Amino acid sequence: MRSSEGFTGSVWLRPPRAQTGQPALSREQIVRAAMELLDAEGPSGLSMRRLGTKLGSGATSLYWHVANKDELLELAVDEVLGEIYVPEPGDTTWRVGASISANGMRAALLRHPWVIGLLGLHPTLGPNAMRLGERLVALFTAAGFTGMPLSHATALLNSHAIGSATSEAAVRSALKRTGKTWEEVAQDVEPYLERLAPDNPNYEKWRQETGPMRKDPDQVLDETYAFGLERLLDGLEMWLRDDGAPAADGDIGDRRG
Amino acid sequence: MRSSEGFTGSVWLRPPRAQTGQPALSREQIVRAAMELLDAEGPSGLSMRRLGTKLGSGATSLYWHVANKDELLELAVDEVLGEIYVPEPGDTTWRVGASISANGMRAALLRHPWVIGLLGLHPTLGPNAMRLGERLVALFTAAGFTGMPLSHATALLNSHAIGSATSEAAVRSALKRTGKTWEEVAQDVEPYLERLAPDNPNYEKWRQETGPMRKDPDQVLDETYAFGLERLLDGLEMWLRDDGAPAADGDIGDRRG
DNA sequence: AAAGGGTCTCGCACACTGTTCGAGCCGACT
DNA sequence: AGTCGGCTCGAACAGTGTGCGAGACCCTTT
Numbered sequence: 001m002r003s004s005e006g007f008t009g010s011v012w013l014r015p016p017r018a019q020t021g022q023p024a025l026s027r028e029q030i031v032r033a034a035m036e037l038l039d040a041e042g043p044s045g046l047s048m049r050r051l052g053t054k055l056g057s058g059a060t061s062l063y064w065h066v067a068n069k070d071e072l073l074e075l076a077v078d079e080v081l082g083e084i085y086v087p088e089p090g091d092t093t094w095r096v097g098a099s100i101s102a103n104g105m106r107a108a109l110l111r112h113p114w115v116i117g118l119l120g121l122h123p124t125l126g127p128n129a130m131r132l133g134e135r136l137v138a139l140f141t142a143a144g145f146t147g148m149p150l151s152h153a154t155a156l157l158n159s160h161a162i163g164s165a166t167s168e169a170a171v172r173s174a175l176k177r178t179g180k181t182w183e184e185v186a187q188d189v190e191p192y193l194e195r196l197a198p199d200n201p202n203y204e205k206w207r208q209e210t211g212p213m214r215k216d217p218d219q220v221l222d223e224t225y226a227f228g229l230e231r232l233l234d235g236l237e238m239w240l241r242d243d244g245a246p247a248a249d250g251d252i253g254d255r256r257g
Numbered sequence: 258m259r260s261s262e263g264f265t266g267s268v269w270l271r272p273p274r275a276q277t278g279q280p281a282l283s284r285e286q287i288v289r290a291a292m293e294l295l296d297a298e299g300p301s302g303l304s305m306r307r308l309g310t311k312l313g314s315g316a317t318s319l320y321w322h323v324a325n326k327d328e329l330l331e332l333a334v335d336e337v338l339g340e341i342y343v344p345e346p347g348d349t350t351w352r353v354g355a356s357i358s359a360n361g362m363r364a365a366l367l368r369h370p371w372v373i374g375l376l377g378l379h380p381t382l383g384p385n386a387m388r389l390g391e392r393l394v395a396l397f398t399a400a401g402f403t404g405m406p407l408s409h410a411t412a413l414l415n416s417h418a419i420g421s422a423t424s425e426a427a428v429r430s431a432l433k434r435t436g437k438t439w440e441e442v443a444q445d446v447e448p449y450l451e452r453l454a455p456d457n458p459n460y461e462k463w464r465q466e467t468g469p470m471r472k473d474p475d476q477v478l479d480e481t482y483a484f485g486l487e488r489l490l491d492g493l494e495m496w497l498r499d500d501g502a503p504a505a506d507g508d509i510g511d512r513r514g
Numbered sequence: 515a516a517a518g519g520g521t522c523t524c525g526c527a528c529a530c531t532g533t534t535c536g537a538g539c540c541g542a543c544t
Numbered sequence: 545a546g547t548c549g550g551c552t553c554g555a556a557c558a559g560t561g562t563g564c565g566a567g568a569c570c571c572t573t574t
Contacts, residue, residue, distance in 0.1 A: 013449050024522080048561065058524040060562075065522090069561065113377060120373035120426040125446065127453070134457040141459060147467050148477075149484065155424065156485035162423050163416025169377040189382065192270050196384070200391040202398060210404050220405075227406065228413035234495050235488030281551080305532065315553040317533080322551095326532065 011071050012125050025057055027065045031075045038076065038114045073118055078126025080115050083108045086135035089142035095233055097139045102161045102229055109165035116169050119162060144240050153236055160232055164225045171217060182217045268328050269382050282314055284322045288332045295333065295371045330375055335383025337372050340365045343392035346399035352490055354396045359418045359486055366422035373426050376419060401497050410493055417489055421482045428474060439474045 033054050037046045048069060052059035066072045084104040087097040109116055136154040145153050175185065197204045213220065290311050294303045305326060309316035323329045341361040344354040366373055393411040402410050432442065454461045470477065 013445065047559080049559085052524095060525080060564095061523045063562070116377040117374040120370060120423045121430060123424075123427040123431050125449070130453055130457060130460070134460040137463050138459040141463065146463075148480065150463065151467075152481045152484035153488075155421075155481045156417075156488060159417055159420030159424060159485060160413075161420070163418070163420030164412075166377045166419050166423070167380075167412065167416060170380040173378060174380050188270065192382070196387055200387060202395040203387070203391040206394050206398065206403075206407060210408075223405065224409045224412045227409035228416060228489075231410075231413060231492030231496055232485075232489050233492070235490070235492035238491050238495065239488055304530080306530085309553095317535095317554080318552050320533075 010122075010125075011067070011074055012127075025055060025061055025065060027075070030055065030062055030065055031072065031079055034072055035076050035079060035112065039112055043114045043117065070121075074122055074124065075126070077115050077118050077124050078128045080108050080112045081124065081126070081132055082128035083111070084128075084132060086132060086139060088135075089138050094139060094143035095237065098143075098157055098233060098236075099229060101136060101139065102157050105158065105161035106165050106168075106225060109161065110168060110172070113165075113169040113173060116162070116166050149239075156232060156236070160225075160228055164228065168221045168225070171221070175217065182213060186213065267379075267382075268324070268331055269384075282312060282318060282322060284332070287312065287319055287322055288329065288336055291329055292333050292336060292369065296369055300371045300374065327378075331379055331381065332383070334372050334375050334381050335385045337365050337369045338381065338383070338389055339385035340368070341385075341389055343389060343396060345392075346395050351396065351400035352494065355400075355414055355490060355493075356486060358393060358396065359414050362415065362418035363422050363425075363482060366418065367425060367429070370422075370426040370430060373419070373423050406496075413489060413493070417482075417485055421485065425478045425482070428478070432474065439470060443470065 030051070034046055034051055037051060037054065048062055049059040052062060055062075062072075066075070084101070086101045086104070089097070091097065092100070133154070136157070137150065140150050140153055175182070178185065180188070193204075193207075287308070291303055291308055294308060294311065305319055306316040309319060312319075319329075323332070341358070343358045343361070346354070348354065349357070390411070393414070394407065397407050397410055432439070435442065437445070450461075450464075
C-alpha cells in the first residue's frame with residue numbers, strides 16, 4: 001500500500017481496527033507519546049525507534065496501529081486542534097467569541113510549534129478539526145454570516161492565527177535555540193543591519209525613530225497579534241453591517257481599489 | 258561547530274568566503290538547483306546526495322559552500338522571498354500597493370509550497386527578506402503609519418498571506434497527490450461527513466444551505482483569500498482614519514470588546 | 515482437548531539520510 | 545621550486561522509515 005494513494009486511504013476515512021487481543025499499545029497512547037517527544041525536542045526528536053523505546057516496545061510494533069509516520073503526525077495535529085476552545089454563540093458577543101477562538105488557536109500552535117510546519121502538508125479533517133469547524137460555523141452564523149462569506153470569515157480568523165503563530169514561532173525558536181536574550185540578539189544583528197542600511201533607508205529611518213525595543217519580545221509579539229486581530233474583526237464587523245445583508249450571494253466586492 | 262550555536266553563526270551574519278580557486282560550484286548555483294528539486298518533488302525530493310549528482314559533483318562538496326542542509330534551506334527561503342514584488346509608494350494607492358504585495362507573497366508561497374513548512378523554524382533575515390521589509394515600511398509610511406503600529410500592520414498583511422497560503426497549500430497538495438478532481442474528493446469525504454453529521458449540526462445546516470461546490474477549488478480559494486484581504490485592509494484603513502493620529506504612541510486600543 | 519484463526523509484537527534487513535574526516539588536487543603567489 | 549589556501553571527493557558512521565515473516569497470545573469453534 002502506497003503511503004497515501006488517495007483520500008479513500010486517509011486515516012479519517014478508514015474504519016478503525018477491530019480489537020480483541022491484548023493491546024499493550026494503543027493508537028491514543030502512541031499519539032500522546034509522540035506529542036511529548038515533539039513538544040520536548042521538536043520535529044527531529046521524533047523517530048519511530050525512539051518512540052518505540054519510550055513506550056517500552058519495538059519500533060515496528062507501532063506500524064500495527066499507525067500506517068505511517070506521516071499518518072501519526074496527522075493524528076497528532078488533530079490532537080492539538082482538540083485543545084482549542086471555541087465558545088458557544090450565546091456565551092459572549094460574537095466579537096469576543098471570535099477573539100477567544102483565535103487566541104486559543106494561536107496558543108495551541110505556540111504550545112506545539114511543530115504543528116506549524118505540518119499544517120501545509122495535508123488538509124486536516126480529523127474529528128477535532130471538524131468540531132472546530134462546527135463551533136466556528138455556529139459562532140459566525142449567530143453573528144449573521146451565511147453562505148460563502150461565512151466560510152471566508154472563519155478562514156480569515158484561522159489564517160491570522162496560523163500566520164501570526166508562524167512568524168512568532170520563528171523568533172521564539174531562535175531565542176530558545178540560541179539561549180540569548182532579546183538584547184543580545186539585537187546586538188548581534190546590529191552590525192549586519194548597519195551594513196545593509198544604505199539599501200534600506202526607509203526601514204532605517206523607521207528603526208531610528210521608533211528607537212530600541214523597550215519591551216520584551218513576548219509583549220511585542222502579543223501586541224502585534226492583538227493589533228491584527230482587532231483590525232480584522234473591525235473589517236468583518238464593517239462588512240457585516242454594510243454589505244452583509246444586501247449583497248448576500250453575488251460576487252464579492254474585491255479588487256475594488 | 259554545532260549546527261547553530263547562536264545568531265552570530267547565522268548565514269546572514271557571517272562574512273562570505275574568499276574566492277580565488279576554480280569554483281565549478283557556487284552557492285547560488287547550489288541554491289538554485291535545490292529549489293528546482295524542491296519545486297519538482299517537495300521537501301522529500303531534496304537530499305544532499307541527489308543535489309550533488311544533479312550538479313555533477315560529489316555530495317560532500319556542497320559542504321564547502323554551505324554549512325548545513327538547514328542553512329541551504331534558509332538560503333532557498335530567502336531566494337523565494339526575492340520573487341515578491343512590492344510597489345513603490347508613489348506608484349499606486351496605498352491600498353492597492355498592499356494588495357499587490359500580499360498577492361505576490363501568496364503567489365510565491367504557492368509556487369514553492371515547501372517554503373511554508375520552513376517559515377516557522379528560523380526568522381529569515383536574508384537580503385531579500387530585508388528588502389521586503391524595507392519596501393513595506395516605505396509603503397506603509399507613505400500611507401500614514403508610524404511607530405509600532407506600522408510594524409503591526411505589515412505583520413498583519415504578511416500573516417494573512419502566510420496563513421492563507423498554508424491552508425491553500427494543504428488542499429492543493431491533497432488534490433495533486435491524489436490526482437483526483439474536486440468532485441471526486443467531495444464524494445470520498447461525503448460518507449465520513451454524514452457519519453459525523455449528528456455531532457456537527459450547525460456545519461451540516463450550513464453545508465445544506467450553501468449547496469454543493471459549484472465553482473472549482475482554485476476560484477473558491479482565490480475568493481477566500483481576497484475576501485479576507487479586503488476585510489483586513491478595511492480594518493487598517495479604518496484604524497488609520499479613526500485612531501491613527503490621536504493615539505499616536507500610547508497603548509494600542511485592543512481588547513476593547 | 516484440540517485445532518484454527520485473528521490480533522498484535524518484534525528482530526532482521528534494505529535502501530537511504532546528513533555529516534565528519536582526511537586525503538588529495540589545482541592554481542596562484544613567493 | 546615550493547608552499548599555501550581554495551576546493552573536491554570517497555569512505556565511513558550513526559541514524560532514519562519501513563517491508564517482511566516468524567512467532568506469541570487469546571478467543572472461538574469443533
